[in-house]
Amino acid sequence: MNSRGGTRARSCARSPxxxxxxxSGRNGGSRACALLLETPDHDHLAYVEGQLTSxxxxxxxxxxxxxxxxxxxxxxxxxxxxxxxxxxxxxGET
Numbered sequence: 001m002n003s004r005g006g007t008r009a010r011s012c013a014r015s016p017x018x019x020x021x022x023x024s025g026r027n028g029g030s031r032a033c034a035l036l037l038e039t040p041d042h043d044h045l046a047y048v049e050g051q052l053t054s055x056x057x058x059x060x061x062x063x064x065x066x067x068x069x070x071x072x073x074x075x076x077x078x079x080x081x082x083x084x085x086x087x088x089x090x091x092g093e094t
Contacts, residue, residue: 020077020078020082020083020087033048033049033050034046034047034048034049034066034069034070035047035048036063036066036067036070043058044060044063044067045057045063046063046067
């Protein structure tokens with residue numbers, strides 16, 4: 001990663017919404033990227049993107065499962081400061 005990308009990544013990592021997970025052990029995540037959304041009408045949606053597919057989940061039961069997985073990941077995630085230190089380590093900044 002170039003220096004500019006590293007600076008941007010570190011800046012994002014300081015946000016409370018960007019946190020790393022420990023590298024050892026198991027966590028509640030998967031290898032797919034999920035974006036949890038709430039519409040102005042308070043409908044909950046989940047957009048999931050994998051290597052070969054992407055899908056917008058609108059079914060409340062499906063969205064609930066993904067929200068629960070997010071909750072599990074969030075409970076296991078590193079703190080904002082530890083996430084920033086991990087990112088620095090991975091970028092070779094420490």
